[in-house]
Amino acid sequence: MAKAEHLKKLIASFGRTQEFRTAALRIIDDAQQQGKKPLADSLRKILDANVRQGYQTSPQPGLTTLTSQIDPATDLIDAIEVTRGLGDIVLNTDGRQLIECIIEERRRSEELRRHRLPISARLLFAGPPGCGKTMCAEVVARELSLPLYSARIDVIISSFLGETASNLRRLFEFATRTPCVLFFDEFDALARTRADTGEHNELRRVVNSLLLMIERFKGPGVIIAATNLPQYLDEALWRRFDEIVSFEAPGEREISELLVRQFANFPANFELTAFVGKLTGMSYADIERICIDAIKKAVLKKRKSVSETEFAVALRQETRRKGLTSRRSQ
């Protein structure tokens, strides 16, 4: 039976679509929590078929939105193409060891289960932009042969607050019945600390439900949350994750490795190591952009290799670009 207060809200919201939807979703949640899943599912179908939501679900560039209308979580995720594996990513020794360990654990999960050992299913990737958090989610999916779905945080955080917790529930149910890597980018947007003084009570409730959902999640897939603002995450969240992977800007060894990879198919005709010092402090994405720019310049000049001058020009352009973007963000 739905809670009386939710029924009252439903009747009071007559004529106001968004409010009606939220009140109806609360009633669906009630049914779900009371173990009446078939009733909850059929109510949701009726609601989705008759009461339209106020947000748009158009695909983002580079991402394929699932077209299937069958799964009730379709509007909350984007499918991401998976192409790159462990051999494509540069990681420091600790990072590589941790990621390889996680992959190995999942691949041999049956052996671990036989010994009643838990399997890591909840990962938190933290670190500055352009250092491989999203790429690593792709690598994990590829190595485990799982599809990769990115949670649409903008849609999940409904402008109509009551829907956020119920959207999250739908998403976690999806990840429980679908073997996949479910990626929560910009996780801090969802999991801001409950102590944030400016936060609405409702948001605090959302973080509480999120904590519970993460705690209860056991797979079959993997949940990966990523943030470049770990300081904003609610403290209680950290211990809900099985592993925390720190991504950092590349050191000298990683820069050299990245340069070798970037010029594997289109060579450089100068000593790459001479530039390692000048690239220190930049992210992997910045360095990758410099290499691609330099290669483009050489290709357009119809040359077979990149010269030191082309690389130096690309580096100067990137430094100028960074100067402009950092000034704009001040």
Ligand SMILES: Nc1ncnc2c1ncn2[C@@H]1O[C@H](COP(=O)(O)OP(=O)(O)OP(=O)(O)O)[C@@H](O)[C@H]1O
């Ligand atoms: N560790 C890495 N090894 C190899 N290439 C990398 C690495 N990190 C980043 N790149 C390159 O830079 C691109 C952008 O990096 P990515 O999107 O993974 O960064 P991110 O940490 O998720 O950043 P953000 O916090 O902005 O989301 C990648 O698609 C990849 O081409």
Ligand SMILES: [Mg+2]
């Ligand atoms: Mg990212």
